[in-house]
Amino acid sequence: MPLNRRFRRMTRVGPVQVGTAYDNRGREKHTAACTAPRCGFSADYDSRAAAELAARTHRCPVR
Structure with missing residues (x-):
């Protein structure tokens, strides 16, 4: 079952979107x-x- 995250502080750097969620x-x-x-690139960071x-x-x- 996929996670349903609520992103905030969305920014875009070229084709890549960066967002913050819990x-x-x-x-x-x-x-x-x-x-x-x-x-298909995506990764989570601290x-x-x-x-x-x-x-x-x-x-x-x-x-």
Whole structure:
């Protein structure tokens, strides 16, 4: 069953969106996810800076 997260503080860095939400244990998590077709990149991070760094350095493998 997928998680239903309520994201806040959504920002966009190129094709990657960075958002902040709480996980199922009440901890704040930051997610970076690529919105390009057929890319599939997404990752959770403990700090906002790490998520934004991943968004800035992400390169889509599908061209």
